[in-house]
Amino acid sequence: MSRTPALLVRGADLAGGGAGDVLVVDGTIRAVGTDAAADAPEGVQRLDADGLVLLPGLVDLHTHLREPGREDAETIETGSQAAAVGGFTAVLAMANTTPVTDSAEVAETVLDLGRRAGYVDVHPVGAVTKGLAGQELAELGLMARSRARVRVFSDDGRCVDDARLMRRALEYVKGFGGVVSQHAQDPRLADGTACCHEGELSGRLGLPGWPAVAEETIVARDVMLARHTGSRVHVAHVSTAGSVEVLRWAKAQGIAVTAEVTPHHLMLTEGELAGYDPTFKVNPPLRPAEDTRALREALADGTIDAVATDHAPHVRQDKEHAFADAAFGMLGLETALPVVSTVMVAEGLMTWADVARTMSSAPARIAGLSDQGRGLTTGAPANLTLVDPTRSHTVDRALSRSLSRNNPWHGRRLTGAVHLTMLRGQVTAREGLVWGATA
Amino acid sequence: MKHLLSIADLSAEEITQILDTAVSMHEVQDRQVKKLPTLRGRTIINFFFEDSTRTRASFEIAGKWMSADTINLTGKGTSVSKGESLRDTVLTIDAMGVDMMIIRHPASGAPAQIADWTDCSIVNAGDGTHEHPSQALLDAYTLRRALGDLRGRHVAIVGDLTHSRVLRSNLLCLRALGAQVTLVAPPTLMPSGVAAWSAADGFETSYDLDAVLPTVDAVMMLRVQRERMSGGYFPTAREYAVTYGLTARRLGLLQDHAVIAHPGPMNRGLEISADAADAARSLVLDQVSAGVAVRMSILYHLLAGEGDAQ
Structure with a gap:
């Protein structure tokens, strides 16, 4: 579908700020408010959005698009489609591909594949260390200078556990305004076999424990390193109440730390593991309800800055193993907004303005994206997500645009659905269906 | 009863039925001709993804004495690299029309997953x-023969509890039968979250074996792998043996009627001394001998249904 020349979205709740109109012309927001219609050119298309909520396009700091290397699980095209259906207009693609995104060349390949797909802006995350091996720095500067303009660096899936290496990475990326996104997991306290929150349930189930302290000690160390170096650090998929306490303290000190939480850590708890279904195997693991509560509060009060999906597609044969042998990770792009709507907005913990902050403006700011997350303001690119806040639907994993089916929300009823997604004025998805984005 | 996956799935009545049937099965063991026709024409696969000697042998003998066709298969715990999933592997066997799979797997929960994937009866063999x-x-069968009704009896379970599947099943089984249970181990070898667990399920924990021994009717010693030292679970084998081993000295702390159990294989000189293992009150060989009878009873209850085993 070609770009809509002019579109007037009428009567939507503008990101929680009350009803109004938004006029989009040539891919840009031309006017916002009750008198936006006055500026509409001849032949403008009108979209009646009464009862809907208009958000700035969602930005995901944390996806795994699997390409290059595991195109059987996901491709940049299918992952982008899932993102568009989920209301996203930009995603950051993690570096643990094959080959690893640890060079300008791979980063540019990912960027180009994202552009060719055209559903969302795909920004590659660069590896912190060569081959994610945790030994020596990857070519961070060359990735930053590449066409991909990489600003977020992460060994996600692995922790940069060497304190000296982490210190150097934090210092080095200051030179070009980068940020290190840390997968906080002390590998001595929680090794690769750890797969269940350590506690009574892991004791009963006989599953290797992943103690909260393995995350919290790294978060504590890294905020101190950020203070020492004067650098920015971002904590990926925060999962424990203890990490939240550390973050709250660090922010009160003025330390430049940001953090994200996944939809699954906001909604699902460790109890899902009782049946040993590997669909619920994820890293960090699902935690007890006390942690879930603390994460919700922290997201609402700003201690946690952003929601990020950690969308992690896996083919069936990598999940249909004994729990200990199955791959870590779950899908998230298509369900993120409905989950946040269900557990945060419908429960009265957050407003739609908070959703716009935690799923669009804050992640865009953390990732250094200048044309995303700018809100519903005149002159901003028309990256828009229209949400039906009251529509309930039962998740059916078969309907996913992802190539994979490891969907923990299958069969669950969620309230709030993405109605339409628009990238720079082009509709990329509508009612769960992808609209051809590129001519 | 279709599967035996966890003791938690059994009521006290069902446990008692299995133990009662095992009594008559045990008598078969003393006959010259041991075959019962009960499971003639039924096919049982012993599918062991992990090494085992006594469990596999006793399940196989149990099946053969009941006239089932038993087949042993071994598999690698992880076939991720081969591209075949565990589900593919077991569905292949299931498609051949077997009645039961007896599964030993190094990963917790694998038998429960397999029960979800297949139509046949699944027995968790560890x-x-x-x-x-x-x-x-x-173990319950053996203790019941030695002590009678286990209701109100006090059993201490001592050793590497955090890594022990025997501990988890015994804890559930003994509690279901009304026994009091005390877990004894250094804090590093207690199961995760044991404080909340013991409060919820009503058992005790102690770090002091000497204090517990005079109060027990039975003490069950669990194997401690010497390799655990490298994980920092305890400093040396010597220190473990002195602090938590059932030494000759500690035998003197037991009441006269108290018995000693060990599911094997034993680490003599570490968790159990030769004096304790070979004492008259030791049930170690009775446990092995009961293995076949109890497994015959399990096969009977899962495959032949209710009624008189004879």
């Missing part, structure tokens, strides 16, 4: 550090 229900049933 899964990771989760459960070993047939072992707990034969």
